[in-house]
Amino acid sequence: KAGVTQTPRYLIKTRGQQVTLSCSPISGHRSVSWYQQTPGQGLQFLFEYFSETQRNKGNFPGRFSGRQFSNSRSEMNVSTLELGDSALYLCASSIGTGMSEQFFGPGTRLTVL
Amino acid sequence: AQKVTQAQTEISVVEKEDVTLDCVYETRDTTYYLFWYKQPPSGELVFLIRRNSFDEQNEISGRYSWNFQKSTSSFNFTITASQVVDSAVYFCALSEAAGANSKLTFGKGITLSVRP
Numbered sequence: 757k758a759g760v761t762q763t764p765r766y767l768i769k770t771r772g773q774q775v776t777l778s779c780s781p782i783s784g785h786r787s788v789s790w791y792q793q794t795p796g797q798g799l800q801f802l803f804e805y806f807s808e809t810q811r812n813k814g815n816f817p818g819r820f821s822g823r824q825f826s827n828s829r830s831e832m833n834v835s836t837l838e839l840g841d842s843a844l845y846l847c848a849s850s851i852g853t854g855m856s857e858q859f860f861g862p863g864t865r866l867t868v869l
Numbered sequence: 870a871q872k873v874t875q876a877q878t879e880i881s882v883v884e885k886e887d888v889t890l891d892c893v894y895e896t897r898d899t900t901y902y903l904f905w906y907k908q909p910p911s912g913e914l915v916f917l918i919r920r921n922s923f924d925e926q927n928e929i930s931g932r933y934s935w936n937f938q939k940s941t942s943s944f945n946f947t948i949t950a951s952q953v954v955d956s957a958v959y960f961c962a963l964s965e966a967a968g969a970n971s972k973l974t975f976g977k978g979i980t981l982s983v984r985p
Contacts, residue, residue: 799978814972857916858973863912
């Protein structure tokens with residue numbers, strides 16, 4: 757069974773630009789969550805989507821947004837990039853929401869210059 | 870608000886030593902789940918275990934064992950006879966049942982280095 761895939765793996769952008777990251781969950785999984793990992797703040801929850809609906813949102817500014825498609829694939833978008841947005845963005849998928857086991861992808865390493 | 874504290878930041882051991890990684894959590898919920906994840910240098914988080922708040926039985930899986938104690942709000946992880954391949958960052962995480970959401974609150978992680 758293929759795992760969670762994330763594209764691209766690495767990305768370099770400049771301040772003010774916007775970026776879109778993609779996540780394909782494990783086949784059959786309907787929930788996708790996004791996390792930001794930085795050396796200073798650690799792993800922080802961004803949002804969760806289930807059946808194309810955002811179920812939960814972390815404490816991030818509105819520049820961070822996401823969506824989920826009918827095939828459960830998810831994208832997250834960051835507009836007006838700031839230097840502090842440089843991070844590893846991890847996507848996790850699970851069969852359902854709630855206490856389902858979450859499987860993580862390899863992440864997208866975003867560098868903002 | 871939920872919180873996970875991993876007071877140890879870095880641990881270095883020699884191969885074959887036993888090592889215990891500590892995790893203390895805070896939550897107001899009576900129903901919650903605790904997790905341990907491993908993050909090798911490749912970056913991908915690897916699921917190790919999930920434990921619900923009503924199951925305080927200790928669990929052993931090969932060289933890994935977990936000790937869950939609600940009385941002290943701790944969920945500690947022990948690696949017996951450590952190996953070089955165990956070198957990674959280990960995260961403890963908490964998920965509350967309220968709202969049936971999947972949000973994980975992570976600790977800061979413990980960097981484990983196992984020297985040959």
